[in-house]
Amino acid sequence: MSSILVADRITKQFGAQFALKDVSLEIPANSIYGLLGPNGAGKTTLIRIINQITYPDSGQIRFAGEPLQPHHIAMIGYLPEERGLYKSMKVGEQALYLAQLKGLSKAEAKKRLLYWFDRLQIGDWWNKKIQELSKGMAQKIQFIVTVLHQPKLLIFDEPFSGFDPINANIIKEEILHLKEQGTSIIFSTHRMESVEEICEYITLLHNAEKILDGKLSDIKKQYKNNIYNVGMAIQQGEEFLKELSERFQIISPSFDPVASELEFQIQLPSGDTRSLLNQLSSKGTIYNFVETIPTANDIFIKTVQSKSVNE
Amino acid sequence: MNKLGLIIKREYLAKVRNKSFVIMTFLSPILMVGMVVLIAYLTKINDSETRVIGILNESPFYSDDFASTEALSFVVLRDLNLSEARDSVINQNFYGLLYLPEGTTAEEVARQAYFYSKEAPNSGITDRLDAIFRDRLRQQKLIELGVTAEEFASIDSGFQLKTETFEGQQNLKGINELKAFIGGGFGYLIMMFIIIYGGFVMRSVIEEKTSRIIEVIISSVKPFQLMMGKIIGTSLAGLTQFAIWIFSATLLLFTVMSFLGLETSAFQSASVLPGGTVSELSSMGSDVSEMQLYANELFQIPWAMLIFFFMIYFVLGYLIYSSIYAAIGAAVDNETDTQQFIFPIILPLMLAIYVGFFSVFGNPHGPIAVGFSLFPLTSPIVMLMRLPGGLGEGGVPIWQLVLSIFFLLITFIGIVWLAAKIYRVGILMYGKKPSYKELFKWLKY
Numbered sequence: 070m071s072s073i074l075v076a077d078r079i080t081k082q083f084g085a086q087f088a089l090k091d092v093s094l095e096i097p098a099n100s101i102y103g104l105l106g107p108n109g110a111g112k113t114t115l116i117r118i119i120n121q122i123t124y125p126d127s128g129q130i131r132f133a134g135e136p137l138q139p140h141h142i143a144m145i146g147y148l149p150e151e152r153g154l155y156k157s158m159k160v161g162e163q164a165l166y167l168a169q170l171k172g173l174s175k176a177e178a179k180k181r182l183l184y185w186f187d188r189l190q191i192g193d194w195w196n197k198k199i200q201e202l203s204k205g206m207a208q209k210i211q212f213i214v215t216v217l218h219q220p221k222l223l224i225f226d227e228p229f230s231g232f233d234p235i236n237a238n239i240i241k242e243e244i245l246h247l248k249e250q251g252t253s254i255i256f257s258t259h260r261m262e263s264v265e266e267i268c269e270y271i272t273l274l275h276n277a278e279k280i281l282d283g284k285l286s287d288i289k290k291q292y293k294n295n296i297y298n299v300g301m302a303i304q305q306g307e308e309f310l311k312e313l314s315e316r317f318q319i320i321s322p323s324f325d326p327v328a329s330e331l332e333f334q335i336q337l338p339s340g341d342t343r344s345l346l347n348q349l350s351s352k353g354t355i356y357n358f359v360e361t362i363p364t365a366n367d368i369f370i371k372t373v374q375s376k377s378v379n380e
Numbered sequence: 381m382n383k384l385g386l387i388i389k390r391e392y393l394a395k396v397r398n399k400s401f402v403i404m405t406f407l408s409p410i411l412m413v414g415m416v417v418l419i420a421y422l423t424k425i426n427d428s429e430t431r432v433i434g435i436l437n438e439s440p441f442y443s444d445d446f447a448s449t450e451a452l453s454f455v456v457l458r459d460l461n462l463s464e465a466r467d468s469v470i471n472q473n474f475y476g477l478l479y480l481p482e483g484t485t486a487e488e489v490a491r492q493a494y495f496y497s498k499e500a501p502n503s504g505i506t507d508r509l510d511a512i513f514r515d516r517l518r519q520q521k522l523i524e525l526g527v528t529a530e531e532f533a534s535i536d537s538g539f540q541l542k543t544e545t546f547e548g549q550q551n552l553k554g555i556n557e558l559k560a561f562i563g564g565g566f567g568y569l570i571m572m573f574i575i576i577y578g579g580f581v582m583r584s585v586i587e588e589k590t591s592r593i594i595e596v597i598i599s600s601v602k603p604f605q606l607m608m609g610k611i612i613g614t615s616l617a618g619l620t621q622f623a624i625w626i627f628s629a630t631l632l633l634f635t636v637m638s639f640l641g642l643e644t645s646a647f648q649s650a651s652v653l654p655g656g657t658v659s660e661l662s663s664m665g666s667d668v669s670e671m672q673l674y675a676n677e678l679f680q681i682p683w684a685m686l687i688f689f690f691m692i693y694f695v696l697g698y699l700i701y702s703s704i705y706a707a708i709g710a711a712v713d714n715e716t717d718t719q720q721f722i723f724p725i726i727l728p729l730m731l732a733i734y735v736g737f738f739s740v741f742g743n744p745h746g747p748i749a750v751g752f753s754l755f756p757l758t759s760p761i762v763m764l765m766r767l768p769g770g771l772g773e774g775g776v777p778i779w780q781l782v783l784s785i786f787f788l789l790i791t792f793i794g795i796v797w798l799a800a801k802i803y804r805v806g807i808l809m810y811g812k813k814p815s816y817k818e819l820f821k822w823l824k825y
Contacts, residue, residue: 120599147599153592169386170600
């Protein structure tokens with residue numbers, strides 16, 4: 070598996086404060102990579118280092134195997150968290166300008182812009198100024214400007230803030246489409262639930278340090294706790310609960326005698342569910358049996374807590 | 381096209397296409413001319429009223445001395461006593477009443493003379509009356525000493541000392557002041573340009589910060605490129621504006637020259653003559669032949685040298701100051717926070733102008749003038765005030781010029797480097813109102 074980007078022991082300090090402390094990570098090519106962590110964890114600093122806006126105090130970044138150099142800028146697309154466009158400049162002109170700054174020729178930029186304007190249905194805004202546009206429309210244009218030069222690596226910092234749900238979905242679809250075409254994508258966000266479903270890999274940053282990284286499915290497996298959500302139809306719910314709690318730990322049970330519905334969470338000693346399922350199905354009809362998979366947020370909280378206990 | 385070129389082009393077009401820029405470019409010359417005309421017109425109206433003064437002369441003297449002029453006319457009152465005269469002056473709405481009582485000598489009369497008026501008289505009128513008495517008394521005394529009236533008239537003919545340099549070049553009165561004035565004009569131009577266009581650069585940086593486009597752009601170009609592109613693009617827009625103004629001023633100049641019947645061919649060879657000189661000349665004297673002398677003298681000023689060094693000082697001075705402006709724009713979030721930083725920038729500029737006008741005009745090669753023309757933050761203005769006097773012998777010593785440009789270059793490199801550092805950090809800082817201490821910390825990031 071080749072990596073599009075490797076960060077090797079990156080450290081960055083602002084005055085006495087660490088923004089990044091010995092952070093290493095590896096972003097596999099053609100993947101969607103989540104850079105997660107609360108505000109102030111160092112995500113934006115890391116992204117700015119990748120974009121060569123700031124430089125690390127120590128450590129090295131390798132892009133597609135080479136040490137990061139100015140010409141790599143043309144292969145990276147970046148949608149910053151603090152984003153905007155010139156308010157009094159015409160949409161088309163502005164998009165052309167930004168595309169040319171990324172190294173596209175004017176003719177090529179125009180051709181691609183027209184394609185994207187058509188694709189996202191913003192056809193007749195070419196000669197309008199940004200200040201005349203709705204916020205959602207401006208965000209779409211911002212997105213187009215980010216991806217127009219067909220970068221190998223796309224970096225989105227809080228991509229969905231400022232989008233309404235419909236537009237957010239359009240953009241999400243476009244991002245997935247870009248991934249299918251071979252682009253590698255980094256998502257940075259503190260709202261972990263928002264990108265969890267599309268990230269294959271994640272890194273958790275906390276207080277300038279990496280506390281966890283890897284393939285999301287592996288991490289989840291590692292953090293799963295054999296708790297299952299159970300819902301079943303049963304007449305004598307109370308008695309059955311008593312019977313079960315002698316052998317297992319039962320969490321937040323509830324029984325509705327009118328509908329004869331029993332719901333609870335159960336802690337199993339291992340991932341083996343066969344004996345429990347046999348017992349359950351002998352007593353009633355199971356309509357819900359799901360393993361509770363920890364969210365990235367849960368994992369994050371857990372990791373941070375265990376870290377602070379260890380320290 | 382390279383990135384710097386793209387940025388310069390965008391900044392230039394953004395500025396030039398701006399409606400207020402277009403309006404200011406074409407409107408401000410009209411406003412300036414209009415203002416001058418208006419002031420002249422209003423002054424004329426204000427002064428056009430003829431004031432009438434009644435004279436009650438009970439003495440045998442002074443009967444021929446009060447001659448009416450356009451602004452002041454005298455009416456002699458006869459066969460009235462003082463209180464009647466006063467009433468009649470008030471009734472006829474005269475400006476005032478001059479009362480000359482009886483007396484045996486002109487001097488005695490003058491001592492007892494009184495001027496009555498409705499309100500405290502304006503100084504122009506009292507000066508005029510004083511002068512009449514003074515002249516009359518002086519004449520009287522000289523006549524007593526044996527000078528005839530004709531001889532007295534010949535005493536007061538005008539005199540002006542003619543001067544010449546050791547090389548035998550004839551000098552004109554006030555030419556040094558005029559030269560310094562021309563240099564001052566250049567210096568003033570630099571100051572205005574720095575303040576106006578430095579401000580534009582600053583606002584443009586703030587605009588990029590508040591519209592949050594800055595991070596999008598600096599993910600494509602280096603902050604330093606963006607800063608320089610902005611400074612250069614904005615100043616090109618400024619130069620465009622100046623070119624339009626100079627062109628229209630030159631046009632106006634030729635029109636005025638042809639009205640005055642001066643040799644315009646001479647002016648064509650020195651194509652870039654600052655617009656101010658003509659009005660200055662025409663106010664100095666209507667004597668055309670003398671004006672021609674002044675014009676000749678003006679052509680002796682080493683214009684090519686002056687313009688060459690003007691360009692050097694202009695470019696370096698402007699780059700120094702505008703990069704400071706750019707750094708200020710980057711450090712703040714909105715224009716209201718800029719005040720505390722702008723004052724220290726404008727201070728040396730103002731100082732340069734005032735020091736220039738007070739000390740360079742008096743002594744272009746005195747210690748203050750030399751000091752300020754070496755100090756890099758004031759040299760662009762002060763040195764240009766000294767340069768019209770020439771370079772080398774009798775003018776600015778070459779070593780001073782070289783040293784001054786050297787200091788300016790060093791400062792230029794240092795300031796741009798510092799400003800670029802502050803700029804680089806500042807553009808990504810939001811919601812902070814920085815102090816000087818904070819800025820100092822940024823230098824170390």
